Amino acid sequence: GFVALVSDISSRKQAEAEKQQLLEQLRTERELLEAVLQQMPAGVMVAEAPSGKITLSNEQIQEIWTNPPTLEHFGHLSQYQGFHRDGRPYQIHEWPLVRSVQRGEVVTGEEIRFIRSDGTLGIMLVNAAPIRDRHNQIKAGVVTFYDISDRQQMEAALRDREHRFSTLFNGMEDWVLVYHLSPEGTPSQLIEVNEQACHKLGYSREELLQMSVTEIIDSTSVTPLMTLEKLKSEKHVVIESVHRTKNGQCIPVEVSATLFTLNGLPTVQSICRDMTERKRAEAEREQLWEWERQARAQAEDANRIKDEFLAVLSHELRSPLNPILGWARLLRSRQFDPATTDKALEIIERNTKLQAQLIEDLLDVSRILQGKMLLNVTALSMALPLEGALETVRLAAEAKAIALETHLEAGEVLGDPMRLQQAMWNLLSNAIKFTPSGGRIEVRLQTIGDELQIQVKDSGKGIAPSFVPHVFEYFRQEDGSTTRQFGGLGLGLAIVRHLVELHGGRVYAESAGEGLGATFTVRLPRLLAHPPANPAGVGRAVPLSNSCENLAPLAGLRVLVVDDEPDMRDLLWVVLQQWGAEVQVAASAREALRLLSRLPIDLLISDIGMPEMDGYQLMRQLRFAKRSLWESRLPEPGSQVKAIALTAYAGEWNQQQALAAGFHKHLAKPVTPEVLLEAIATLLED
Missing domain, CATH: 3.30.450.20 (PAS domain)
Structure with a gap:
C-alpha cells in the first residue's frame, strides 16, 4: 500500500511567479537605467557602501578618465591624481564619492584638476550624493563627472579676448x-x-x-x-x-x-x-592764406602805385619844362613888346618854382625814408609859421576867389619854424587846390588842454570814405583823374604827417564824403612858457599829473645829454632847461666820459647809434668798471645814477639790449617832451 500526501502549492507558485515578474521588472529597469546612463553626457558611477566597490558606470567615464576606475574599495583611488584649485593633491577621504558614501555629504559643482592616463591635464566638474534606503541608511553613492577642460579653455580665451578688447577699447x-x-x-x-x-x-x-x-x-x-x-x-x-x-x-x-x-x-x-587741433590748424591755414592774399594784393597795389607814380613823376617834371624851354627859345629868337616879355618871364619863373618844389618834395621824401630829416628846434609862437604859410598862399586863393577865414589864438611850441611853415603851406595848398572857385577855407588855431590844435577846413571836393585811411600815404592819390585835373605827386600830405610826427604831434583827416569838403586837424604839444622855480627840492622830479601846478619839475636835477646829432642835443637842452634842470651836453661817448671825470650828475640821457663808441659800450664801461669815474661822481654815498636810452632804434629787441647794457629806461625817437618828463619822473621816484 502507499500513502499519498497531497499539498496545495498554489500560493508558492504564485509567489515564484511574482518573484520572477519582479526580477524581470528589475532587469528591465536596470537595462533602462543603463541605457539612460549611456546616453548621458556626464560620466556616472555608482559605488556601494561602505566598501566603495563600483557597481555601475557608463562609457563617458572612459572618455573623461581614459583609464576609468575599477574600484573594489576606496583604497584603489590612490592610483588616480586629482588636484584642488590651489594645487593641493586630493587625499582619498577628500574625493567627493568617498565623502558621499562615508559621510553622507552632497557635493555640488566641485572642480577637480586631474591627470589622465596619457599624461594630459583635464578639469572636471563633479557632483556626488548618497543613496539611502527607507531606513535612511546609506546603501550606495552616485557621482557624476563633467569634463569642462574645453569649456575652461574657451572661457580663458574669451576672458583674454575680452581683456584685449577692453584694453584696446579703453586705450x-x-x-x-x-x-x-x-x-x-x-x-x-x-x-x-x-x-x-x-x-x-x-x-x-x-x-x-x-x-x-x-x-x-x-x-x-x-x-x-x-x-x-x-x-x-x-x-x-x-x-x-x-x-x-x-x-x-x-x-x-x-x-x-x-x-x-x-x-x-x-x-x-x-x-x-x-578735431579741435585740426580745426585750429585749418583756421590758422585759412588765416595764413588770407594774409598771403592780402600781402600779394598789397604788393600788387604798391607796384601799381609805383608805376602810376613814375608816370605822374615823368608828367609833372616834363610839364613845366615845356613852357620854360618854349618861351626861352622864343625870347632868344625874336623881339617881343614889354608886356609879352614880362608875361613870358613870369611863366618861366612860375614853372621854375613849380619844378623846384617838385624836386624839393622828392628830396624831403628821400630824407624822410632814410631818417635824415633834421629839425632846427626853437621855442616859437605857432601863429608865426601859420601866418607865413597863409601869406604865401593868399595870392593863389585870391586867384580862385576863395575866402580865407582865420581864427588864431596865442600858443607856443618847440619846433623848427621852417618845417612847421612847410607843413602848414602843404595843408593850405592842398585845400586851395581842391576847393572850387568862390569856395571858402577856414583856418583855426586854438589851445586844447596841453596841446595846440590847427584846423584847415575847406568847402572842396571832399574825400571818399574808403580813401580817408590812405590820404597820408606816400604816392597816393584818389584816382588818376585827380592828377590830371589838379597835378602834383601825392607827396604833400605824407610830408605833412612826417613833419608833424617829428614835432611829437599827430594829424588826421575828416570828410563827410565826396563834394562835402574836408577838415585836416594837427595836434602839437604846447610849450609851457616862463616856468617858475620848483619848490619840491633839488634833484627830484614830480609826477606828470602835477606838471601844470609845478612848472619846474626838474629844478636842480643834474643831467648829462649824450647825442652825436646837434639838433637833438639842442632840443633836449632847451626842454630840460625849461623844466629847471642843470644840463650838460656831450657830442660823443668819449666826451661824456671826460665830463663825468669832473662833474657829478643825477641823470644820464644817451643816444645809442653814435660813432666810435655807441651808447651800449658807454653804459657797460660805466656800469662794470671796478673803480669807475661813474661811481666816484655820485651825488651822495649809496645813491645810483639813473640812465635813459633815447634812440631811433625802436624795436623790442633794441629795448632788451638797452636794459641788458645797464640803462633803466628805453625811449624811442621821436619822443614828446611830456613823455620824456613822465619817464624821468617815474624813474627818479623809483
Whole structure:
C-alpha cells in the first residue's frame, strides 16, 4: 500500500511567479537605467557602501578618465591624481564619492584638476550624493563627472579676448559711444562707452549710461536723426558734428558711425575723434592764406602805385619844362613888346618854382625814408609859421576867389619854424587846390588842454570814405583823374604827417564824403612858457599829473645829454632847461666820459647809434668798471645814477639790449617832451 500526501502549492507558485515578474521588472529597469546612463553626457558611477566597490558606470567615464576606475574599495583611488584649485593633491577621504558614501555629504559643482592616463591635464566638474534606503541608511553613492577642460579653455580665451578688447577699447585716443535704436528708429539710451568718452565729455561711466546720445550732440550741429537716415541706406557714414561736455564746452568731432545688429536690436557704434587741433590748424591755414592774399594784393597795389607814380613823376617834371624851354627859345629868337616879355618871364619863373618844389618834395621824401630829416628846434609862437604859410598862399586863393577865414589864438611850441611853415603851406595848398572857385577855407588855431590844435577846413571836393585811411600815404592819390585835373605827386600830405610826427604831434583827416569838403586837424604839444622855480627840492622830479601846478619839475636835477646829432642835443637842452634842470651836453661817448671825470650828475640821457663808441659800450664801461669815474661822481654815498636810452632804434629787441647794457629806461625817437618828463619822473621816484 502507499500513502499519498497531497499539498496545495498554489500560493508558492504564485509567489515564484511574482518573484520572477519582479526580477524581470528589475532587469528591465536596470537595462533602462543603463541605457539612460549611456546616453548621458556626464560620466556616472555608482559605488556601494561602505566598501566603495563600483557597481555601475557608463562609457563617458572612459572618455573623461581614459583609464576609468575599477574600484573594489576606496583604497584603489590612490592610483588616480586629482588636484584642488590651489594645487593641493586630493587625499582619498577628500574625493567627493568617498565623502558621499562615508559621510553622507552632497557635493555640488566641485572642480577637480586631474591627470589622465596619457599624461594630459583635464578639469572636471563633479557632483556626488548618497543613496539611502527607507531606513535612511546609506546603501550606495552616485557621482557624476563633467569634463569642462574645453569649456575652461574657451572661457580663458574669451576672458583674454575680452581683456584685449577692453584694453584696446579703453586705450583708444578716440571716444566710442554705442546705443540701440528704438522700434521707431530713434536713438535710445547709451549701452556702452569707453574711458576716453568719460574723460573727454566730463561724465562718469554711470552718468553716460543713463543718457541718450541726443543729450551729448550739440543742437546746432548735425542731428542724430539725419545721421540715422544716411546709416539706414549706407550702413557706415563719416560726418562732422559737435559734442557738448558736462561743463558746456563744445568740441568739434569727426564721427565714424556704423549700423549693426546686437542681440536682435539695431545698434549704432560711433567712433568720435576730437578735431579741435585740426580745426585750429585749418583756421590758422585759412588765416595764413588770407594774409598771403592780402600781402600779394598789397604788393600788387604798391607796384601799381609805383608805376602810376613814375608816370605822374615823368608828367609833372616834363610839364613845366615845356613852357620854360618854349618861351626861352622864343625870347632868344625874336623881339617881343614889354608886356609879352614880362608875361613870358613870369611863366618861366612860375614853372621854375613849380619844378623846384617838385624836386624839393622828392628830396624831403628821400630824407624822410632814410631818417635824415633834421629839425632846427626853437621855442616859437605857432601863429608865426601859420601866418607865413597863409601869406604865401593868399595870392593863389585870391586867384580862385576863395575866402580865407582865420581864427588864431596865442600858443607856443618847440619846433623848427621852417618845417612847421612847410607843413602848414602843404595843408593850405592842398585845400586851395581842391576847393572850387568862390569856395571858402577856414583856418583855426586854438589851445586844447596841453596841446595846440590847427584846423584847415575847406568847402572842396571832399574825400571818399574808403580813401580817408590812405590820404597820408606816400604816392597816393584818389584816382588818376585827380592828377590830371589838379597835378602834383601825392607827396604833400605824407610830408605833412612826417613833419608833424617829428614835432611829437599827430594829424588826421575828416570828410563827410565826396563834394562835402574836408577838415585836416594837427595836434602839437604846447610849450609851457616862463616856468617858475620848483619848490619840491633839488634833484627830484614830480609826477606828470602835477606838471601844470609845478612848472619846474626838474629844478636842480643834474643831467648829462649824450647825442652825436646837434639838433637833438639842442632840443633836449632847451626842454630840460625849461623844466629847471642843470644840463650838460656831450657830442660823443668819449666826451661824456671826460665830463663825468669832473662833474657829478643825477641823470644820464644817451643816444645809442653814435660813432666810435655807441651808447651800449658807454653804459657797460660805466656800469662794470671796478673803480669807475661813474661811481666816484655820485651825488651822495649809496645813491645810483639813473640812465635813459633815447634812440631811433625802436624795436623790442633794441629795448632788451638797452636794459641788458645797464640803462633803466628805453625811449624811442621821436619822443614828446611830456613823455620824456613822465619817464624821468617815474624813474627818479623809483
